[in-house]
Amino acid sequence: MRKKYISLLLTLLAVFTSCDDKLDITPRGFSTLNTVDDLGALLNNEWRIFDNDFYHEMITGNIFASYSTPAEVFAVKNSVEYAYIFADETVDRAILCENDYRYNEIFESIKHCNIVACKMPDIDGDQYKKSRFIAQARILRAWYHFIAVNFWAAQYDAATAATTGGIPYVDNIDFGAEKTKLTVAQVYEKILADCSDELIGCLDTTPTDDPFRFEADFGYAVRASVLFQMKRYEEAAVYARKALEINPAIEDRSTILSKGTWESTFSESHHYMFILSNYITNQSEFSSNTLTPELLSLYEKGDYVRDYSRKEDWKEYDEILVGTKGSMMYRPQGAPRVNVWGIRAEQIYYLLGECLIRTGHIDDGLDQVDKVRKYRIHPDFFKPFKGTVNTERDAMTLLSKAKTIECLLTIENFLDCKRRNTEPEYAADIVHHIDELGNYSTRPNSPLWIFPFPMNATNFNPSLTQNI
Numbered sequence: 001m002r003k004k005y006i007s008l009l010l011t012l013l014a015v016f017t018s019c020d021d022k023l024d025i026t027p028r029g030f031s032t033l034n035t036v037d038d039l040g041a042l043l044n045n046e047w048r049i050f051d052n053d054f055y056h057e058m059i060t061g062n063i064f065a066s067y068s069t070p071a072e073v074f075a076v077k078n079s080v081e082y083a084y085i086f087a088d089e090t091v092d093r094a095i096l097c098e099n100d101y102r103y104n105e106i107f108e109s110i111k112h113c114n115i116v117a118c119k120m121p122d123i124d125g126d127q128y129k130k131s132r133f134i135a136q137a138r139i140l141r142a143w144y145h146f147i148a149v150n151f152w153a154a155q156y157d158a159a160t161a162a163t164t165g166g167i168p169y170v171d172n173i174d175f176g177a178e179k180t181k182l183t184v185a186q187v188y189e190k191i192l193a194d195c196s197d198e199l200i201g202c203l204d205t206t207p208t209d210d211p212f213r214f215e216a217d218f219g220y221a222v223r224a225s226v227l228f229q230m231k232r233y234e235e236a237a238v239y240a241r242k243a244l245e246i247n248p249a250i251e252d253r254s255t256i257l258s259k260g261t262w263e264s265t266f267s268e269s270h271h272y273m274f275i276l277s278n279y280i281t282n283q284s285e286f287s288s289n290t291l292t293p294e295l296l297s298l299y300e301k302g303d304y305v306r307d308y309s310r311k312e313d314w315k316e317y318d319e320i321l322v323g324t325k326g327s328m329m330y331r332p333q334g335a336p337r338v339n340v341w342g343i344r345a346e347q348i349y350y351l352l353g354e355c356l357i358r359t360g361h362i363d364d365g366l367d368q369v370d371k372v373r374k375y376r377i378h379p380d381f382f383k384p385f386k387g388t389v390n391t392e393r394d395a396m397t398l399l400s401k402a403k404t405i406e407c408l409l410t411i412e413n414f415l416d417c418k419r420r421n422t423e424p425e426y427a428a429d430i431v432h433h434i435d436e437l438g439n440y441s442t443r444p445n446s447p448l449w450i451f452p453f454p455m456n457a458t459n460f461n462p463s464l465t466q467n468i
Contacts, residue, residue: 051277212274228354233355
């Protein structure tokens with residue numbers, strides 16, 4: 001059984017001040033922060049980015065506002081939900097964003113990483129342990145900044161990244177200093193430096209059994225994901241293969257046939273690292289989300305979740321009376337955990353598949369997708385994608401539909417939309433069909449794809465101007 005960690009939030013509260021001498025506190029359960037093991041223990045955390053709204057999936061059209069009808073959302077036009085569902089770019093989302101738990105928790109987690117990365121070099125002790133802890137701290141710091149730059153800044157575009165506003169890259173423990181906003185290009189340069197080959201090489205090549213720690217599989221997956229978002233597909237494929245060589249595990253959902261419900265915990269081996277999205281460790285992220293008819297139409301015939309879960313797990317529109325007509329809620333008895341913010345092997349199979357398709361290896365790319373699909377679709381209905389199409393566009397259509405279902409509720413669908421929105425051959429409006437209220441489209445270059453910095457950050461940082 002995987003080891004769980006008690007949050008260090010209270011014991012580390014004094015650390016997160018502007019006074020450097022507070023770094024010498026002695027948190028409960030540790031003798032000092034001046035030994036390698038005790039400082040490294042700051043990484044023993046149940047990492048979390050709290051998110052109760054899933055706006056990243058609302059803008060993609062995959063979910064509707066929680067427990068709301070179209071009329072209810074339409075009636076409150078000065079709301080974030082209205083802006084995303086009705087594609088209204090005139091809503092002043094910055095004024096509505098006094099606080100953002102996602103932003104807060106991302107940068108609080110980065111502080112944990114920075115304490116380890118910055119203090120560890122000056123501590124005497126085992127060099128292997130020191131290098132490993134520093135590598136883990138910097139790679140996790142890279143991942144958090146990667147999430148942040150994709151949420152609060154524009155998509156990376158090599159032609160414009162050097163002049164496009166990004167986010168601060170916080171890589172020090174001078175907590176009182178202003179965190180200057182960098183360009184998107186500068187942020188990505190620092191991210192890549194924090195997940196370098198040298199740092200990944202300091203990690204073990206055997207996956208850990210702790211869901212909130214990681215080894216080289218996550219390190220390679222982070223670097224692959226960053227390069228992938230930069231559209232450097234050939235390079236991304238190299239690191240995706242390395243990640244899958246270390247941890248190729250795929251969740252087998254055929255167990256639904258015998259159990260009648262989908263059960264999946266954050267301790268499953270296919271998670272390279274799990275980042276929680278709520279404060280209840282046994283509650284599924286599906287519990288309160290309304291799935292749109294457009295999303296439901298993407299399920300393949302014979303999907304274990306859609307077609308073989310017990311009837312009670314799926315709530316029909318007539319039962320819930322929220323969302324648009326034809327919407328459903330999935331509330332499985334098995335309470336499967338969705339790795340919203342972390343990385344699991346299945347994402348990397350799809351990443352590698354798209355890289356191969358983009359570089360002319362269509363069948364090889366679709367074969368990566370099929371490796372996951374055969375554990376998602378009942379054998380009576382499973383038909384390989386490989387060998388069925390011969391153009392990149394057709395292959396991408398197959399991959400995209402399957403990946404949307406595979407990565408439902410995670411940040412992957414949002415990241416894919418942002419990336420493809422900058423490519424003329426794949427950019428497309430997201431059309432929200434809102435019953436009798438009509439259709440509303442989110443443009444590929446809409447400012448809605450960029451989230452506003454919260455006022456509790458901008459009020460104290462003059463450099464943190466909005467990117468929307």
